[in-house]
Every structure is written in C-alpha cells, then in structure tokens.
Amino acid sequence: MRDGSPITHLRHIDVAMPNFAEQRQFYTELWGLTEIAADTGVSFLAAEGSPEQYVVRLRREAHKRTDLIAFGAATAADVDTLAAQLVRQGVQLISEPQPVTTPGGGYAVRFFDNEGRVVEVSADVTPRQHRQIEAREPIPVRLSHVLMNSPTPEATVAWYIKHLRFRLSDTMCVGSRGEVMWFLRCNTFHHSFGIVRGPHAAFHHASFEMRGIDEFMRGTGRMRRLGIERLWGPGRHRAGDNTFSYFLDQAGNTVEYTTELEVLDEDTWHPHLYDLREPANADQWGTANEMDEFIAAKSHNDVDPGLFVAPPI
Structure with a gap:
C-alpha cells in the first residue's frame, strides 16, 4: 500500500434502472462503450481503450439506484489488510474478502460508506485486451x-x-x-x-x-x-x-x-x-x-x- 492507501484506481460504476433496454442502447450505440458480457437484465460495458474488464455495469431494477462504486487494489493481501482495518474502525462489511464471479474474476471486499453507498475494492482482476483509440475516434478511452x-x-x-x-x-x-x-x-x-x-x-x-x-x-x-x-x-x-x-x-x-x-x-x-x-x-x-x-x-x-x-x- 502506497502511503497506507489500498486504492490504486477507479474500476467501474454499477447502476440500476427500470428502463434497462434504453440505457443499454444509449451506452453502446450512442455513448461509445462496448458490451463484453450480458445476462438477463444485466450488461457489462467496457471502454475500448481501458484494460478494465468493464467500466459500467447496468442492471434492470424497479427503482433507479447506484449499485456500487468499484476501486482497484494492488494485491489480494491489500484487500485483506483493508478489510481488517475497516472492521477495526467500525465500518460495516457487506461481504468478507472473497473471489469475484463477474467478468475478469478477482478478489474483493464490499462495504457500506458512511451514507450507505456500496463500495467494492478488488485485486487480481484479469486485464482486458484493449486497444489504442485512433485519431478522430470519438469514443471513451x-x-x-x-x-x-x-x-x-x-x-x-x-x-x-x-x-x-x-x-x-x-x-x-x-x-x-x-x-x-x-x-x-x-x-x-x-x-x-x-x-x-x-x-x-x-x-x-x-x-x-x-x-x-x-x-x-x-x-x-x-x-x-x-x-x-x-x-x-x-x-x-x-x-x-x-x-x-x-x-x-x-x-x-x-x-x-x-x-x-x-x-x-x-x-x-x-x-x-x-x-x-x-x-x-x-x-x-x-x-x-x-x-x-x-x-x-x-x-x-x-x-x-x-x-x-x-x-x-
């Protein structure tokens, strides 16, 4: 951990909404993301220039909500250390550190912040094969x-x-x-x-x-x-x-x-x-x-x- 910080970078933002099909169309056909995996009512969207498996996850839900904010850690040991620190500090864990089953796998801990947002910190996620965005290509990196x-x-x-x-x-x-x-x-x-x-x-x-x-x-x-x-x-x-x-x-x-x-x-x-x-x-x-x-x-x-x-x- 650099200077005691377990966080290396932002991974993805996961949101839910009733109008799933419209959102899926917006982010893929208009905004410029690429769907790399999907299931019933769930879509994982990557940015073509990023090694992250996905940067947005969409999910169908009756009411709009933020599912979670995901950050990266350098190692699984850092995830374990963070989880132990959070418990000592009285932070409510949602799940103990465990393997991740979403695209790219990995090892993660989930917890609530002070206002009830869900935060995930993960390590050992397999990088996605990405590419260089070309000149005049107006899609997210x-x-x-x-x-x-x-x-x-x-x-x-x-x-x-x-x-x-x-x-x-x-x-x-x-x-x-x-x-x-x-x-x-x-x-x-x-x-x-x-x-x-x-x-x-x-x-x-x-x-x-x-x-x-x-x-x-x-x-x-x-x-x-x-x-x-x-x-x-x-x-x-x-x-x-x-x-x-x-x-x-x-x-x-x-x-x-x-x-x-x-x-x-x-x-x-x-x-x-x-x-x-x-x-x-x-x-x-x-x-x-x-x-x-x-x-x-x-x-x-x-x-x-x-x-x-x-x-x-």
Whole structure:
C-alpha cells in the first residue's frame, strides 16, 4: 500500500434502472462503450481503450439506484489488510474478502460508506485486451472519475480520507455559502472520486476520458446531433484543468465527456479553494452555457433507494 492507501484506481460504476433496454442502447450505440458480457437484465460495458474488464455495469431494477462504486487494489493481501482495518474502525462489511464471479474474476471486499453507498475494492482482476483509440475516434478511452451527491459532504469527505486514504486535490466554494464540491484522488490523476453538496445522497455524474480535444469535441457534437439532452459545456474546468461536456442518460443520470485531466506531482501539490463566483473557475474558456440552479438541480438526481441495501449481484 502506497502511503497506507489500498486504492490504486477507479474500476467501474454499477447502476440500476427500470428502463434497462434504453440505457443499454444509449451506452453502446450512442455513448461509445462496448458490451463484453450480458445476462438477463444485466450488461457489462467496457471502454475500448481501458484494460478494465468493464467500466459500467447496468442492471434492470424497479427503482433507479447506484449499485456500487468499484476501486482497484494492488494485491489480494491489500484487500485483506483493508478489510481488517475497516472492521477495526467500525465500518460495516457487506461481504468478507472473497473471489469475484463477474467478468475478469478477482478478489474483493464490499462495504457500506458512511451514507450507505456500496463500495467494492478488488485485486487480481484479469486485464482486458484493449486497444489504442485512433485519431478522430470519438469514443471513451477509460472511466475518468465519479462524483456523488451528499447532504453531509464534510463528513463523507472525511470518511473517504480516513478509511480509504484518498487525498484532497481541490475544493470549490460559492462565496459565503461555503464549500460545495471536493475532488479526491487515489493516484496522480487530479481526481478519481468526488463529493458534491446536495439535498440527498445520490449519483451526481460519471466522467469518461476521450483521446484528445478533437475526439472530445466530436463526441460532444455527436450527442448534440442525436438530440441527447445537454446540461453544460463544452468548456474547461479550473480544478483538474479538464474539458467538460455534460449530458443526461436515459435514466436521468449525468454523464460527462472529458479529456486532459491534470496529473499531479504528489510531492509538491497543495489543495486550492476555488470560488465559483469567478466564472473562469467553472469554465476557463468561457465557452459553456451559463450554469444556473435549474441545470445544477438535474445532477442532484433522485433520492437513492439503495442506501444500506446490498445489490443482488
């Protein structure tokens, strides 16, 4: 474990929804992921440029929920060590470390975070045979990061720092209204995970890295031509220095195309506090549509009925 942290990277985000067929079509035919395995009401979707077996798992369910957030660990021993630490710290395990039966196999532990989200940490997953994304090919290279809404964000950020040893990269605030968004890293990417102040615990957005600016813009244009609801972008954030174009998938979850996420020097980086009242802190380019409370509210998402409830798979 580097600096005591068991987490090496983000693996996948697993979501459930009633309109499974529409979601499956959206992510494969429109968003640019590849289905590598499927069963009745379940679909495993890979990013062509990523060695991860899959980056999104879709599951049919009567009510929309986040099934789990999955991170990687270097070794099975790290998974065992983490599980023992979590138990000592009073974290509720869903399952003891055990073999994984999803594509790629592996060895994993599952547990609830402080607000009831399901987190999985796994090792020894067989890498997927992937490929280099070509120039002008507007499909995701990898899953970049996932952010979650929280009504108690300070406590949730502290939980991930304490128990999983995430490091704080930057924070966003809105003047005297206080801090609203926290970016957390588990490797040298500016963020792989983050927390947003919201009215309830729920999925905020998942972001997918594109090959470069041209591929990012081509993907953005494709979504707009197809009539997919655009929330915000294209633009370029200050925190992370990455590009952004946000859309809504067929279940009302926010998804993002991005590229050029900042890579940090762990030895010299110090977190910043950026005030969103300064427009360049939200969009350095000034090309995105203006963010307002109505647009922001769409990423608050629905109340998640899956808190402190383990998914069936």
